[in-house]
Amino acid sequence: MDQQNDHQSPPDDLHQILLLRPPPVFTIHEHYFSNKFHILKAYESPLPTHDFLREYAQSVKVVLCSAARPITADIIRELPALELVVSQATGLNHIDMAECRRRGISVTNIGDVFSDDVADAAVGLFIDVMRRITAGDRFVRHGSWPVSGEYSLGFKLGGKKVGIVGLGNIGLRVAIRLDAMGCIVSYTSRQQKHSTTFTFYPNVLHLASNCDALIVCCSLTNATRHMINNTVMRALGKQGVIVNVARGAIIDEVELVKCLVEGEIGGAGLDVFENEPNVPKELFGLDNVVLLPHRTGFTTESFHDAAQVLLSNLEAFFTNKPLLTPISSEF
Numbered sequence: 402m403d404q405q406n407d408h409q410s411p412p413d414d415l416h417q418i419l420l421l422r423p424p425p426v427f428t429i430h431e432h433y434f435s436n437k438f439h440i441l442k443a444y445e446s447p448l449p450t451h452d453f454l455r456e457y458a459q460s461v462k463v464v465l466c467s468a469a470r471p472i473t474a475d476i477i478r479e480l481p482a483l484e485l486v487v488s489q490a491t492g493l494n495h496i497d498m499a500e501c502r503r504r505g506i507s508v509t510n511i512g513d514v515f516s517d518d519v520a521d522a523a524v525g526l527f528i529d530v531m532r533r534i535t536a537g538d539r540f541v542r543h544g545s546w547p548v549s550g551e552y553s554l555g556f557k558l559g560g561k562k563v564g565i566v567g568l569g570n571i572g573l574r575v576a577i578r579l580d581a582m583g584c585i586v587s588y589t590s591r592q593q594k595h596s597t598t599f600t601f602y603p604n605v606l607h608l609a610s611n612c613d614a615l616i617v618c619c620s621l622t623n624a625t626r627h628m629i630n631n632t633v634m635r636a637l638g639k640q641g642v643i644v645n646v647a648r649g650a651i652i653d654e655v656e657l658v659k660c661l662v663e664g665e666i667g668g669a670g671l672d673v674f675e676n677e678p679n680v681p682k683e684l685f686g687l688d689n690v691v692l693l694p695h696r697t698g699f700t701t702e703s704f705h706d707a708a709q710v711l712l713s714n715l716e717a718f719f720t721n722k723p724l725l726t727p728i729s730s731e732f
Contacts, residue, residue, distance in 0.1 A: 416719050417441055417461055421450065421476070424467035424489035425699065430708040434465075438715060454479040463487060463718060465711065466495070469677075474500040485718050487711055491515055491570075491698075492648060493728060494621040509714045512726040513570045514707045515698030520574035522697030523616055523646040526670025527563070527579075529691045530642050531556045531614075536688035553688075556640070559583030564612035566605055566629070567619025567647065568594050575616055587612065590619070609633045614642040621648035631656040640667040646697050649674040658683050661690060672697045 418438045420427065427434060434440060441461065443453045454461075454476070461480050466472050467489040474497040477483060486496055486508045493510060501508055529535050532555040540552055563579050565572045565588040576586045576599055587600035589608045594601070602608040605628055609615055615637060619625055629643065629652040637643070643666065645652055654675040660666045661684065668689035674680050677695055684690050713725040 415439075417457070417463070418715065419443065419457065419461045419464045419480075421464070421466065421472075422470035424465060424469075426467075426489050426704050426707045426711060427465065429704050433708050433712055434715075437712065438719075451479065458482065463715065465489070465715075468492065468495045471495040471497075473497050477501065477504065477506065485509070485714075485724075487714050489707060489711065492620050494648060498728075507718075507724060508728040509724050509726045510728055511707050511710055514710055515703050516570045516574055518700050518703045519571050519618075519646050519698045520578060522672065522693070523571070523575050523618070523644055523670075524578045524582075526644045526646070526672065526691055526693070526697075527614060527616060527642065528558065530644070530668040530670045530689065531558055531561070533688070535691050539688070560585065561614060562587065562612045563614045563616060564588060564602070564605075564608040565599075566608065566615055566617045566651075568597070568599070569618065569620075571646070572616075572618035573597070575618060579616075605629065606633055606636055609636040609641070612637065613640065614644065617643070617645040617647045617651055619647055619651065621651055625651050627651070627653040629653065629657070631660065634660045634666050637666055639664060642666070642668045642670070644670040646672045649677065654681065661687055 416438045418434065419441045421443045423444065441457055443450055446453045448456070458480055459482055462482050462484045464472060464483060465487045472486055472495065477497060477500045483504070483506055486501060486506060488496060488508065488510045491511055493508065496508060498508065533553065537552065540546060560583060562585045565576050565586065568576065568588040568590040572588065576588065580586050587602060587608060589602045589605050602611065615629070617629065627650065631653065634656060643652070643657070657669065658681045661669060670691045672693040673695050680692060684692060710725060717724050
């Protein structure tokens with residue numbers, strides 16, 4: 402949104418947007434939204450959430466959300482006038498899609514705005530774990546270099562067999578980047594992608610058995626929850642690496658920690674966790690693990706672009722125009 406459009410007359414109450422918790426894009430670019438819409442900030446109200454929702458139940462038609470604050474069936478039922486849920490996230494596991502379908506509520510996500518940045522960070526995590534970059538940084542900062550001079554070897558990237566779990570918008574971008582680096586890329590997905598030449602495996606166990614590393618890029622669903630289990634990890638092997646930039650619960654986190662601590666896999670690069678922001682403390686002391694706070698898609702440029710997508714969906718709704726990034730009712 403151009404800066405010259407920032408100074409406008411205050412929005413009327415007909416254009417209300419409910420926020421239970423501020424999405425990060427909204428926090429950075431709040432002025433874009435507040436100049437166009439009447440923002441109802443439940444998180445700033447002294448009222449309990451239930452009472453706040455009840456006060457505005459008959460007027461709220463739109464909720465703006467992120468993965469940090471689930472839009473549950475209970476919340477949806479508190480809002481009988483709700484017609485649209487606008488999500489800052491790409492994945493939709495934080496929204497009760499079944500209840501939205503039942504009510505005929507439209508849902509939009511951020512589209513592929515974050516995809517390139519997530520793919521860059523996924524490859525960065527893979528490089529970091531394999532070449533021990535973060536571990537080397539700690540080695541230098543803690544003064545160990547002059548004392549011992551010994552530092553464990555990392556692993557060459559070229560020629561490594563890397564499996565992509567979920568060859569969607571992000572997974573394909575990761576695969577292309579790794580292919581350009583000389584990695585041997587294969588994948589598993591809900592269906593084979595005939596438009597690519599990467600080797601397809603019908604399930605994640607077969608993929609792990611034939612790879613040196615797995616990079617998790619798929620959506621979290623009932624079918625993918627804990628899909629990366631102990632059996633898969635052991636199939637990957639003692640030098641195998643797992644990178645997860647999707648959702649924490651796709652991996653059985655208890656088993657992951659156990660395998661890392663016991664040396665059953667070689668390392669991990671993790672941006673997401675099962676119970677965010679809580680991270681298993683057993684991981685903190687492991688030099689073969691790199692941890693990020695669920696931020697791989699967050700860049701200055703992507704936040705600006707994301708704000709434009711969110712605004713476009715909101716403006717389209719209030720002017721009865723087609724939504725920019727609608728989610729299919731069959732999702």
